[in-house]
Amino acid sequence: MNTRRTGGPAALRWSRAKWRNALLQVLILAAAIAGALWLARNTAANLDERGIAVGWGFLSRPGYFPISQSVLPYSASDTIGWAFAVGLANTLLMSVLIVVLSTVLGFALALARRSSKVLVAGLAAAVVDVLRNTPVIVQLLFWYSLVTLGLPDIHRALHPIAGVFLSNRGVYLPALKIDGPAVPVRLVWLGLAAGALLAGSASILRPGRRRILLYAAALAWAIAALIWATVGLSVGLRPPRLEHVNFIGGLQLSPEFAAMALGLVLYSSVYVGEIIRGGIEAVPKGQWEAGLSLGLTRSQTLRLLILPQAFRTIIPPLTSQYINVVKNTTLALVVGYPDISFVAASAISETGQAVECVVILMAVFLLISLLAAAGMNTLNRKFALPSR
DSSP, rough: OOOOOOOOOHHHHHHHHHHHHHHHHHHHHHHHHHHHHHHHHHHHHHHHHTOOOOSGGGGGGOOOOOOOOSSOOOTTBBBBBHHHHHHHHHHHHHHHHHHHHHHHHHHHHHHHHHOOOOOHHHHHHHHHHHHHHHOOHHHHHHHHHHHHSSSSSGGGGOOSTTTTTETTEEEEEEEEEEEEEEEHHHHHHHHHHHHHHHHHHHHTTOOOHHHHHHHHHHHHHHHHHHHHHTTEEEEEEEOOOTTEEEEEEEEOOOHOOOOHHHHHHHHHHHHHHHHHHHHHHHHHHHHHHHHHHTTHHHHHHHHIIIIIHHHHHHHHHHHHHHHHHHHGGGGHHHHHSHHHHHHHHHHHHHHHOOHHHHHHHHHHHHHHHHHHHHHEEEEEEEOOOOOO
C-alpha cells in the first residue's frame, strides 16, 4: 500500500521561514506601538508638568485673532474651530489656483524650451534656471516687496476695467455676497462646500461607492437650498467703492495673497514645465514623423498623438509636484497670508495647545495629499496601456 508524503525538508524550511517572518512582523508592530505609547505618555507628563491643558475643548472657544482675508465669513469673535475651517478654505483656494495656473504656464514653458527659435528656447531655459535654483522663500519675499512697493497708494489706485482696482493694499474685485443672518449664511456656505468636496471625491472611487458620495453631495446641496428658501437669503454682486481711506465692499485680494500666488505659481510652473517637456521628449521621434506623414500639423500631432502617450510618463511625477504645491502653501507664514498654518500659529499663541494644533495640521495635509494622489492615480489608470 502506497502512502503519499505531504511534506519534506523543503516544506519544513518554508514553514519555518513563514513563521519566522510572521514573528518578526509582530515584534516590529509591537515595538512601534510601544514607542508610540511611550511618546504619548512622555508628552502628556511634560505638558502636565508645565501646566498646559490637553484636549480639544479649545476649538469651541472664541479665537479673538483677526484673519485679514477669508473665503468664508469670519469675525474675531468666532470660535477657533471655525477659524481652522476658514484657514483650510484659504489653503484650498490657494492650492487649486496654483495647480491650475502653474500647469498652464508650465505647459507653455515646456513648448518654449522645445522651440526651434534660439531666442525663445534660451529665454525659457534662463527662466527655468533662475526660478529653480533660487530658494522659494526668497522669491516670495521678492514678490511681496514688489507688490507692496511697486503699486500706487489707495487714492491713486489703478483702474484697468470696471469694478477692478489695483493698489499697494491689494486687488479689489466685485464679489458675490449672500445676505442674511450669520448662522444660516455660514450653513449655506458649508453645505455648498461639502457638496462640492463630495462630488469631486466621487470621481476617484468605483462606480458603486461613487454613487454613495454623489447622493451625499446632492443631500448637502439640498440642505443648503432648504436653508436658503426657509430663511429667505438673497444674493448679489457687490462692487468695491472707495470711502475715505479704503475700499469697502467687493472682494479684496491682499498683497499677501498676490505675493503667494505669484511666487508659488512661477516657482511651481518651472518644475511642471520640465516634467511635461520630459514626457514629450520620451515619446519616440517616429511618432512625430507618423503624424506629419498623415497630413497633420505639428500642433495637431502634439495634441492628438504625442500628448496622450506622454501623459503616461508625465502623470506620476506631476502627482508629486501637485502634492508639493499643497505643502508649499505653509510658507504663507513668511508673507502673512492667513492659510491654515497661519491659523494654527495664531491658535497656539492664543491657547498654548501646540500639540493639538500641529496634529490638526498634519491630519489636514495628509488627507489633502491622499485625495490628490488618489485622483491623479485614477487619471493615470485611464492613460495606462491596456493589459491582459
